[in-house]
Amino acid sequence: MNISDQISVTAKQHPEKTAYIFEGNETSYLELEGMINKFADSLVGLGYQKGDHLALVVGNSPHFVIGLYGALRAGIIVIPINPIYTPDEISYILQNGDVKGIVTMDMLAGKFAQISDVLEDAEHIIIAETGAGTDTGSTILSEKMKSFSKLMEEGNIHFDRPELREDDIALVLYTSGTTGKPKGAMLTHRNLYSNAKDTADYLEMDGGDKVIAALPMFHVFCLTVALNAPLMNGGTVLIVPKFSPEAVFKLAKEQQATVFAGVPTMYNYLLQTPGGHADDFQSIRLCISGGAAMPVALLKHFEQKFGVMISEGYGLSEASPVTCFNPLDRARKPGSIGTNIKNVENKVVDELGNELPPGEVGELVVRGPNVMAGYYKLPEETEAVLRDGWLHTGDMARMDDEGYFYIVDRRKDMILVGGYNVYPREVEEVLYEHPDIAEVAVVGMPDPDQGESVVTFVVTENNALKASDVITFCGERLAKYKVPAVVEFLDELPKNTTGKILRKQLRDKVAQL
Template identity: 40%
Template structure:
């Protein structure tokens, strides 16, 4: 990549010491990166979950045993697909790293998928094996005949918590809370048995290159049918090398870093920025199994003085509005990373006021492993932007006519770099729609300011057309997030005979005294006429993905169904 600040104005804002380029071939594959991490940090804690810590050395042993089981006992070969379907538990990194050490391709799967969604992903990926939490096994039973899955490994929540906690947790979950519906999977093997058998089997390190497929990471499906983004070992190594350099100014120098892993590891953000990145630094991931239980979440935060936190707007907003958040000690917090959705200025400013730490918002997609850009983590983050491109990464803003937009003008964000995926699995037609040579067309509308910092305006498909004017939901949500009495807000366009579309907002109240009239009055002061919501609906909650991203698509579908009635 050229280093001209005329062409790449963001380079002059790179934190001191961070290189403009990284080496995506620093390791032959992720296996060598893992082995290095296990060796360098053997005695340090790698993960903590429900009060149980697991060291890098223990993780090394268990992942080796699991890999040996997959190879020797199940006969899985390099490149075979294996699905993993569970929330954040100690079993997840064991299954994840074990599968990669066996040379398999990992298919991360949302455990809250319906049977229909599971069937699509399993059939589309051609998964031959699955590691699944018992709580969701009944759904697997329903779709198993329609898949290629031959090998099933079932785990329970407490399996790696040690005696007697394992027995207590598993009994409470199954018999007291009744969270495990009855299922019948006669050929299934327990996770513990798999590890035991693997300990007696031979492990053979596979020969892998950077171009071998590491993950089929399915897109969230928020803009249509979920597609499998193919991420190879080189894609992931490129992002990990970039993250390792970018985060250095904020890394702890007074002990081991403790990273909050509240986002699920099956999501590409936490997969790379939590699970994989820790192998480079020896950090400990504090696994939060159910981040929606904010009371339990805060109890976990109180156990450690966390140094890094990865999350997204709804998560930070929820914590900020919880009455017990003041009990947490933030004195060692050095990095707050925000991604997954737009970080609202009101939330960022409140987080800074509470913790003293400026959130560094970044940007990326499943197709880019995921990170493309980020704000600096040295305290110079610019709230309201997604920062500047990472090392070896280029972004540009393209207009509809195929020309590059002038600085300050909106257009679609195109990206180029070694972390950009190789395409959608078995979907060359969909791949062709988003690739222009080496450039990936993100589908997001953004602008680059005069200093080279980028801002997301909105998704192209979410843009609202009001009487010929473009209205971006992110802007409306950003404004209303600052309206007194508003806890959460989502904005969509609805059909309108006079103006093509009209703006509609859905609001969750923080103050029950909030009214539609007061919202309209606030908008009148802060938004030009065509941007003001014509329709306001109050809700007790908004539809969200399991990660916590608000689903505008679900709200649009509700509106369409309502109109059809």
């Protein structure tokens, strides 16, 4: 069984039930099933075969839902990409991911026109019409363009789907890494199906749930918890195009939503919004938090104001992503990421891989049907994290006597900005391209709104170089959340005797800013 097949089952059993609501328009499971078939049929008609790679560069919308499940139904491997990435960042993933075709929005066409040289290997650019207008900007783009809506009109509602095995790759999710370049985590149909099912079972999701999808759908947190899980159980997805507290409150109240999933930053915004009242979340039975550690004070204040429990969990792209959640049938422990979800095993080990007793700190490792097949075209990196059947997360954790896990420290040097992972090396690689920068080091600093923000320490011989110049340089090459918020100039970076940069000393400097 896979996610696509499960949607077909629901469409047969409950054809008139609402699958999703977008901007006030309801789409039934029968309608969704037909659109999935049409898009799959159109892709095959364009020459796509099982195993081809299709990039999905689309925001939260029906285009994402149809594009995702339509491609999966045809056996095509989907590579979701953050629409706010810069052309350079998108270009790397398209090339590394051996992408044959791209689905994107009309408003982003100009961004793709900037990387027309990379697009020579792509056969088609399918443009989803949002009404924002299409600026091709280049001949190669216009030559390869296909209309999403036209493909839907031409597609056959009766699609002869290929045979899919559970170990076939379904997604390649690019996740930032310490090497400075994103790595593509290969997730199978079994990975996605099992994690969606086990997460839904653990959180008691069923056909009566209406789940708010305000997290970005290209991110695996939303993909599994707020899209796959409710749809495979006959629930309804309430699609939020772009997160805003006002939009979430309005939608929750109008549609009598039952589940909200978000990162701590979202909860902070909801809590701080003057117009937010307990009545807005009166129908919500459960809030889910992940993507970053939830401050205990924020959790308690939110629950007191809105009268709804937050279940904090843990996951990573390589695990599809959920491994832990605070259970609903017994005590929730603030500050904990919870216990093992069904069919997934977590444990804390020492450097030799030996399991540690409760209370001791070590590396968190994971085993289960949700763990990825490996990194795309990176066998050595795959072997480094998949050892003896266990996925090594790189996160330091401890477990208490009742099986609740606690993250003690994040992955080494990682910065979490609004729930997004930012690795210093990735930002440093960009800054080293600046002709006036001799040395650079990036660390994080606490941020009351985003959790953390990026701080850059720069060594330069050009006294005319200003912080604004550095920020502008990064802004042209990195997604907004990766751009440094603070730039500090130093005569030299602190190092040990082997020349290794002492980030601890830099973090101490940050504390004094």
